[in-house]
Amino acid sequence: MPALVTGGGGFLGRYVVEQLLARGETVRIFSRGDYPELVRNGVQVVQGDLRDRVAVSHAVQGVETVFHVAALPGIWGDWQRFYEINTLGTEHVLRACQKHGVQRLIYTSSPSVVYDGQSHLNGDESLPYPKAWLCHYPHSKALAEQAVLAANSAGGLRTVALRPHLIWGPRDNHLIPRLIERARSGRLTRIGSGENLISMSYVENTATAHLQAHDELQQAGRCAGRAYFVNEPEPVRLWGWIDQILELGGLPPVKRSLSPAAARCVGCCFELIYTLLRKQSDPPLTRFLASQLSQSHTYSVQRARDDFGYAPPVSFEEGMRRLAPDVRALARRLTGYVDRLPG
Numbered sequence: 001m002p003a004l005v006t007g008g009g010g011f012l013g014r015y016v017v018e019q020l021l022a023r024g025e026t027v028r029i030f031s032r033g034d035y036p037e038l039v040r041n042g043v044q045v046v047q048g049d050l051r052d053r054v055a056v057s058h059a060v061q062g063v064e065t066v067f068h069v070a071a072l073p074g075i076w077g078d079w080q081r082f083y084e085i086n087t088l089g090t091e092h093v094l095r096a097c098q099k100h101g102v103q104r105l106i107y108t109s110s111p112s113v114v115y116d117g118q119s120h121l122n123g124d125e126s127l128p129y130p131k132a133w134l135c136h137y138p139h140s141k142a143l144a145e146q147a148v149l150a151a152n153s154a155g156g157l158r159t160v161a162l163r164p165h166l167i168w169g170p171r172d173n174h175l176i177p178r179l180i181e182r183a184r185s186g187r188l189t190r191i192g193s194g195e196n197l198i199s200m201s202y203v204e205n206t207a208t209a210h211l212q213a214h215d216e217l218q219q220a221g222r223c224a225g226r227a228y229f230v231n232e233p234e235p236v237r238l239w240g241w242i243d244q245i246l247e248l249g250g251l252p253p254v255k256r257s258l259s260p261a262a263a264r265c266v267g268c269c270f271e272l273i274y275t276l277l278r279k280q281s282d283p284p285l286t287r288f289l290a291s292q293l294s295q296s297h298t299y300s301v302q303r304a305r306d307d308f309g310y311a312p313p314v315s316f317e318e319g320m321r322r323l324a325p326d327v328r329a330l331a332r333r334l335t336g337y338v339d340r341l342p343g
Helices: 011-022 036-040 053-060 079-100 136-150 175-184 203-218 238-248 260-276 287-294 302-308 316-339
Strands: 003-006 027-031 044-047 065-068 104-108 120-123 158-164 226-230 297-299
Touching (some): 003 053, 036 044, 044 053, 053 079, 079 136, 104 203, 175 238, 175 316, 203 226, 203 302, 226 302
Parallel strands (some): 003 027, 027 044, 104 158, 158 226
16 A cells, blocks of 8 residues: 655655655555655545645545655744644644544654744753744644644554754755845844754754654554654754855855844834735744744754664765755756846
8 A cells, every 4th residue: 555645746745755754655645745756656645635635635545654744834924834834734643544444644844833932951851832933834834743643643643743944955946046145135143152062953863754754653663642752862053053054055154144133123123014914925034933043953863863763864065965966956057047137
């Protein structure tokens, strides 16, 4: 029976699909887009929206395992949209799994579900869900994660939630392009001293964690009903890593800086303006983003090691080597675009 990957055409989802194919699995994806290149590799593509309960049920029918990777990311936007896609969409997946007798559900969560506005240093899974939220994404994902873990059943559907932090790597269509574009336009500003540490999740390692958790659910099931941080064991300095990315793209390091307090104030002003104007696009800065860019956020992966043998196969250095061609190609494309602008 095939494995279903929601969001299988996206950044992380594509790597999960490829690793499943590499070990001989039959794969189906559920996504809004069409992916003929995946079809050519034998993947069954089912198009639909997570908000459509009937479409989700149709996609889930006839599978044993679901990797629920699809989500709406972002630091700004309408609560209803985040809630419908991330929370209700996950509930649609859960109901469909229960209806069709799916045995395993691996859910892609986020460390932001426990973000309380403070730095986390070597945080573990004992961190509680906060009582207040600085943006809708982590709130909607936390509600979804709780539903996934509550749905775990020893005699039925086994579930697990994985929390990769700052997913990066080749084919990234979000984080790296935004960094390069902002740096080229002179809009990239360091928040804080630049010494803050973060845990990072190389995309191939994150996909491997999903398959390792799946295998444990299929065997002893030690990870059933639990959440796990999955990232590289050693943290890096966020702004040092950003400077490395810019260097790969032929760009100078970040020079301008803003204090965390000033950044939060600016973010608050942008939030007010965007609310009054009812703008749905991301503001240049928000209180959530200011805090994320200035604080340390590092997480222990010991629980994942103990319960399902999490061991990232790709080192940070090797990941940067694999990423380099993408960054250089992106910088060349943006340079060509900028050079063609009038004036």
